[in-house]
Amino acid sequence: MTDLRIALYQPDIPGNTGTILRLAACLGLKVDLIEPAGFVLSDKNLKRAGMDYLASVALVRHVNFQAFDDWRRSENRRIVLASTNAALPYTEACYRPNDILLFGRESAGVPDSVHDGADQRVLIEMVDGQRSINVAMSAAMIVGEAIRQVRLPSP
Numbered sequence: 001m002t003d004l005r006i007a008l009y010q011p012d013i014p015g016n017t018g019t020i021l022r023l024a025a026c027l028g029l030k031v032d033l034i035e036p037a038g039f040v041l042s043d044k045n046l047k048r049a050g051m052d053y054l055a056s057v058a059l060v061r062h063v064n065f066q067a068f069d070d071w072r073r074s075e076n077r078r079i080v081l082a083s084t085n086a087a088l089p090y091t092e093a094c095y096r097p098n099d100i101l102l103f104g105r106e107s108a109g110v111p112d113s114v115h116d117g118a119d120q121r122v123l124i125e126m127v128d129g130q131r132s133i134n135v136a137m138s139a140a141m142i143v144g145e146a147i148r149q150v151r152l153p154s155p
Helices: 014-027 044-056 065-074 112-117 135-150
Strands: 005-009 030-034 058-062 079-082 100-103 120-123
Touching: 005 014, 014 030, 014 044, 014 135, 030 065, 058 065, 079 112, 079 135, 100 135
Parallel strands: 005 030, 005 100, 030 058, 079 100, 079 120
Antiparallel strands: none
């Protein structure tokens, strides 16, 4: 069984957050939201994207990154950060059943201190000239690969 989690660092766009919460609800994953968010969590746009799935997602709010980081260290969990500044393609990374897959702000990613402190940084390779993929789409891609790996039978 997997205990993968999704973490969102100070998300900016309620529709993306709602979509990720819906993804997590459907896949049985918990979500850690690192505040402050760029919107009120009860925002109608969050509810519209998350639909009625929001009631079934396990959401844990952390007042700031330090509180989140203290908690995850006490739980002995790795942070796997999705970053356009990473070198390791997400399809070549090795995921563990209790990893936390961290996604940054749509507008700014994560600060250098968070980036540098991640246990592993992964990249979605794109064609030249493109900046980034929508965070909800990125989450779906990376979560899908992580689930595929951790649910494979051991050799």
